[in-house]
Amino acid sequence: MTHSDLDRAWAAIIEDARRQIGDGAWDSWLAVLRPVSTDGSHLWVQAPSHARTWIEARLTPLLSASATRVMRRPLQVVLAPDEAPRPSLSPGAWSGGREQAPAEPPPAERPFTPRFRFEEFVLGPSNRFAHAAALTVAENPGVTYNPLFLHGPPGTGKTHLLHAIGQYARQHHEGMRVRYCTAETFTTEFTGALRTKGIAAFKERYRELDLLLVDDVQFLMGKKKTEEEFFHTFNALQEAGAQLVLTADRVPPEMGDLEQRLRDRFASGLAAEVEPPDVATRLMVLRKRITGQAIELADPGALEEIARHVSTSVRAVEAALVRVVAYASLTDRPVTASLAREVLGSLYPGRVRTPGQRTDDPVLAPVTVPHVLAAIAETFDVSQDDLLSKRNDRRLSWARKLAMYLAREETGASYPSLGRDFGGRNHTTVMTACRSVKERIDRDPSAQVDLTRVRSLLLDVRAGEGPAGDGPQADRHG
Known part of the structure; x- marks a missing residue:
C-alpha cells in the first residue's frame, strides 16, 4: 500500500x-x-x-x-x-499480503447513522408535528401520508427523522426492502448507470423497494434526465404501494426549476415543516448530548449560555457545545457559563446579553449578500465588480466561490436568487460552487484561514460596526 x-x-x-x-x-x-x-x-x-x-x-x-x-x-x-x-x-x-482497495459501503448496504433514532430525537414545538408524521409512516408504511415531505432549514433534524424511519422499519417490519440516499447519490448512480449501460440494474435497485427515503430533493432541480428518471421511479413505487419519504430545504411550490409534474407529486401527500429549535428545545438537545458523551460540567449555566447564543439549528447547537468543551480541555479550565460566553462571544458577539435583557430582544444585525461581497472584496483585495464579472483567474474564482458559499450560508437565499445577485449566473453554477467550497474547506487549511478572515468581518457586521456592506452595493440591495 x-x-x-x-x-x-x-x-x-x-x-x-x-x-x-x-x-x-x-x-x-x-x-x-x-x-x-x-x-x-x-x-x-x-x-x-x-x-x-x-x-x-x-x-x-x-x-x-x-x-x-x-x-x-x-x-x-x-x-x-x-x-x-x-x-x-x-x-x-x-x-x-493481498491489497484491498478501500471503499464506501455499496449503495444497497449504505448504513444508517446509529444515533439517528426516534428515541434520540429531541421533541419541541418546532418539530413535534414532523416527528409524529414520521413515526406514523414508520409504523404503517404505505398506508398514510404517502409521500411524506419534510421541509425546513439545514441542520434542523430532517435527516435524523429519515434515518429514524429507516431504522425503525428494518427493526419492526421483517423483510422490508429499505433504501436511504441523497438526491445527489441518486443522480450519481443514475448517470453512472447510463454511462456503463447498467440502467436495468439501477431501476431494479430503486424500484424494487418497500420504502425509499431521499434526502435534499431540491438538488434534483435543473437535472432534466435525472428528474425524468426520478418521476418514473416515484410513480412505480407508489403504484406498487411502497412508501416514499422526501426532505428538502423548501416546500414543493418553491422549487421553481423542478418539473411541474414532480412538484405535484411531492405535494400530493403530507408536507411537515421542521423549524429551527426554540431555546427550551436547544437546552434539551445539549443535556442529551452531555449525558450521552459523559461530559462533565462545572456549571449547568454553561448549557443555558450556549442555548441562548446559538439559535439557527440543532447542528449549530451541537457544534457550539463541541467548541466550548474543546476549549475547556485545551486550556485546562472547567466548563462554566463564563467560559461559554468567552468562547461563543467571539463567534456571536451580538448574543452576549446584559443583565435584565430579555431573551427575545433582537440582538443581531442581518448579514446580506452585499455585506458578504464587501467582506470578500476586502479580504482578497479585489473589487466587487470583479466578483460579479466573468473573469476567471484562479484567485478571483476562489474568492467568488467563497462569496457564494458564505452568501448561501449567511442569508439562506435560494440558488436562483444568488445567481442573480452574482452577475446573472445560473443557479447550478452557484450550487456547484457551494459544494466545491465545502469540500475544499474540509481538506485545505489555507481555505479555512480565508473563511475565518471573512467571517471575522461578518461578525462585525452582526454587531453593527463592521466595514462590510458599505458602499453602492449595500445601497442597491438594501
Missing part, C-alpha cells in the same frame, strides 16, 4: 465519521488529524499534542468504528505522537 492509498482510505473514513458527529465537530477536530501508517489491524494517526487527550477520549472509538465500516474488517485507530515521521508501508498492509 502506498501513502496515496492510505490517504484515500483516510478520506473515506473521516467522511463516514462526519456523518456520525456533524460538520461542526469535523471543523474543530478531524481537520487536525493525519494518517501515518497501518499494519492491517491498527491505523496510526497523528494528532497535535495539545489536543491528544480530548481526541483520544472522545473520537478514537468513533473513528475506529468508521474505519471498520469503510475497510470492512476490524481496524483500530490509534494516536501516534505528533512528531512521528511517516514510515514506508507494505503492499499488503490492509489484507495480510
